[in-house]
Amino acid sequence: MAKDNYGAESLTVLEGLDAVRKRPGMYIGTTDSQGLMHCLWEIIDNAVDEALAGACNHIIVTLHDDGSVEVADNGRGIPVDVEPKTKLTGVEVVLTKLHAGAKFGNSSYGASGGLHGVGSSVVNALSSRLDVEVDRDGKTHHMAFHQGHPGVYSDVDPEHPSPDSPFKKTRKNRPTELEIIGKVSPKTTGTRIRYWADPEIFNDTAEFSYDQLIDRVRQTSFLVPGLKITVIDENIPETGDESIDEMLEVDDNVIEQVTEENTSAETDDIGTSADILQEDSAEADESAESQENDAATQSQETVSQPVQPKYPHARVEEFCHTGGVKDFVDFLSKGEAVSDIWRIAGEDTYVEETQAVGDDGELHAQKVTRDCAVDIAMRWTNGYDTTMRSFVNVVETPGGGMHVDGFLQGITKQVRKAIEDNARKLKVNLKDSHMKVERDDILAGLVAVVTVRIAEPQFQGQTKDVLGTAQVKPIVSRMTDKQFGEMITGSKRGYKEQSGRVLEKIVGEMHARVQARKTKEVTRRKNALESASMPPKLSDCQPGNDDVAELFIVEGDSALGTAKAARNSGFQALLPIRGKILNVQKASLAQMLSNKECAAIIQVVGAGSGASFDIEQARYNKIIMMTDADVDGAHIRILLLTLFYRYMRPLIEYGHVYAAVPPLHRIALTGTHKGEYIYTYSDDELAGKLAELDKKHIGYNEDIQRYKGLGEMDADQLADTTMDPRTRMLRRIRMEDAEQASHIFSLLMGDDVPPRKAFIVENADDFDRSKIDT
Known part of the structure; x- marks a missing residue:
């Protein structure tokens, strides 16, 4: 047995971003596709925070064909001056120092998605290369990193940077100066970050999900009205001759563009993401002070007069919504609506004890009064599935948290009270202990989006799945209790008929649950x-x-x-x-x-x-x-x-x-194989089997039996082909993606006929007779 020499010399101290590379799971959850997407969310959320601060109205996300990702915004730009404590530029502090940023105080961001100060630096640490460009003070500043370390790349072709290019690391403890690579208008500001995920960190199966990106971008555009987000995918080959006018569809509330340009289109007047953001940046700078009041007007102008993008790529999608969470609920709703979209909104304050950085650079405990803005939209549909999405400062909280708990507490209390008050009309026997509405009855068919905006929210972990700020729950509960109570009781004008339908549905769900329980007991x-x-x-x-x-x-x-x-x-x-x-x-x-x-x-x-x-x-x-x-x-x-x-x-x-997979044909063999039968399950298989028999010179009865139904088989034939586990063939029904399955079922079997007709027309050319039973 080896001698145990465990001592202080056995301890390892990881400095800077090395800890991130050693234990990436602590910061991004996993190193598969989920972790890869989480890195992208961190960079996008930083840009969205600029929009929440009123300093940005356009974000461009580009999936480059070399595997890198670029996020550009026309916000204020990362500070380029020197941070006094570290003697480093703001850009280097943000991208190399954990728990560093402008979101620990109240001056720069009233509400933001990032709060731990590790998002950008973690992405930098887990990237084989990261390039950042910042437009500020009339100049474009540039800086490059390799696995989190600043330095200089020697690219053979500067237009096509590569993580494989020679890299010279900046010497330790020596401040790195930003490189000024160009000039811009003094009013032009913004940040562009392009990074290559490090294959040494992420496993071989990790890949970007375009569908997840689009879903995230779409939901962000709902949550930040007036913010335009453009997604460019260079990985789709250039195809098609359709013009932008033919591909572009615009309605009163949303822009969702998918552009395919001719491969022969001229590219002289095609701008980069930096060029496109310059105009938006100047406009945002001029209207920063009045953006909150004018957001709806500007957004409406964006919708009614869209600027057609000029990108030399096959797939470009743009999103810009003006209706907020109300439009989001409308987008998520499936099936027939039982009620209109109901809205709960308001603001309140709470007191929180937090650690603040004093003038001496030390942390001190102090009590701070926080603002809490609540915005909730909901609707009941005729289904029983519950679709509830919750967000804190536009960051989704899949695990819910205090804001969701407060919302559910409020609606549960008011629904039960309304049913008790209308028990006779709703035919509810209050003396029956089983006739009590449960939360599942209320949530059946409910589509809701619950959002709150607060400064420095407390999440459970860096992945921000659950909101833990306890003071938010009573605020949301009180607000829901008051406003939803007026709606569900019908005391608010225009809600009486709707509230009646909602209560009838909830009571119907309760009866169905009770009946199902009785049925289960009977049929067991x-x-x-x-x-x-x-x-x-x-x-x-x-x-x-x-x-x-x-x-x-x-x-x-x-x-x-x-x-x-x-x-x-x-x-x-x-x-x-x-x-x-x-x-x-x-x-x-x-x-x-x-x-x-x-x-x-x-x-x-x-x-x-x-x-x-x-x-x-x-x-x-x-x-x-x-x-x-x-x-x-x-x-x-x-x-x-x-x-x-x-x-x-x-x-x-x-x-x-x-x-079950019953056969379509039975081939009766003759000659030495008389009494033997071959079953086939499609016309193509029959033709192939007959050709095979002819080639082998095996005789068969020319009068091939075709089964029109199960009743045409005798018991032995049905057992051999369809029922006997030793010889039958079964097709297992799978559901790998419940959301996709739900969409298909709604499309093919729902009330809405036009989408079904469009589906049939669009897919008529792809009809394959061999894929259906005939």
Whole structure:
């Protein structure tokens, strides 16, 4: 055993940004794609903070084709003068010193997303190269870094900088002077940061997600009305001859541009992000003092008179919204609206004890009065899913926090009070202990955006998932209690009819939850006697095989008889349905529950429905849709999947839903192979199999049987091809992306017909007959 020489010499002290490179997970969470995107959010959030301070109205994010990312803004620009304590320029302090910045006091930023002072410096530490340009005082200043260390790159082609270029590090303890590389108008200010993520830090699978970037940029444009954000992706090859006029769509509230320019377009008059921001910067500088009052007017002018961008790239998207969180809720809403968009807004103050930097440079505890601005928008829709997004100073808090807790506390209190006051009208028996509204009943179908703006918010960790500033909760709760209370009681003008519909929906959800609980108790198969309460048309399997039990949902009674003879009754159950069931995407919850076919399926599965669905109570391990191999059969499967997705989603999420794959053809062999059969599942497969038999000189009956439905098979054929686990083929239904699946279901099965028509028209050229059942 080796001698333990543990002592002070065994300790390692990591200085500066070395600690970040040694333990990147402490600062960005992970070193995969999520961490890569987090670095981008840090730089973008710094630019957005300038917009929140009223000093910026345009941000450009560029994904360069060399893998680097550039974020440019026309804000005030990082300070270029020397910071007295470190004797370094402001640029070097911000990009090399942890916990350094202008967000620790109250003078520069009243509310910001960054507060730990580590965002830019962490990105710098985790980049193989970072270049920064700052426009201030009529000059353009430049500085470069390698893995967080300042120095000078010797690029062969300055127009195409590379992290692989020779780099000379600045000597330690020697101040680095900014390089002045050009002149600009004295009114032009801004910052441009371009960085290359370090492959030594991030794993091989880490990559930028364009969709995540667009979602983040879009939500930011909602949260900062009037701020224009442009996203340029150079990684898309230049294609198409469509003009900008044809590609550009503008409405009264939003600009979302996707531009494809001809590859032969002239580039002489195409400006860089710095050129484009100069005009915006000058305009922002002139109107900085009055921006708050004029923001709506300027934003409206931007919308009504958009400037067509001139970028030599295939994909350019611009976002600029003026309606704030109200537009955000409208964008997030899916399905039929039960209420208009309701708004809760106001300001209040709270006292917080914090550490402040004194004149002597030391930290001192002091009590500070903070301002808290609350802006909440909400709407109920006819679905049961809850869509709630929360933000603090435009930084999303996926884990919620004090602001969300206060909001939920307020609406729960007022909804319960309103239901108690209207119990007779809503047919609620207050003496029944089960008839109590729970939070899940209130949240069903709710779409809400909860935002607060405060100085120096307390987050749980650098990733800022949860707001921890406790004083925010009572402020949001009081504000919600008062304003939402006026809306839900109908005392506020114009809200009486809407509040009635909302309360009816919430009470309906409560009844559905109670009924689902009763249904689950009734349908739970604990013994043979209990199974007698199942629908009479159910041909159940023997009890005791729950871990392998299979439920076949069979199309039509004609196939049921054959399936009964073909199944293994020990673990295979049959439930016939009559034709096409109710399209629950268009139907209300009450309509779904009153539909015999839907109610029978929910009852037989035995795990409840909607928010109360409990997959642990499901009576079967596999739910198999066994329909005919034709268009009607495919339609029935979609209707069934819509039911499962909306009301029994965990069945799909955990891989318990399958589609049987019955054959289309049966080839009867002749000669020495007489009595043998080959089944094929598509016309292409049939043609290929026949060609293979001809090549091998194997005889077959020219009269090839084509199955028009499951009822045309005898029991042995159905068992061999579709039901016997040893020989059948099943298609598992997966749901890798719930949000995308929700969009597709809404598009294909929802009330809104125009988007469905547009989808069919746009994809008509891509129609592939082999991808559908015929």
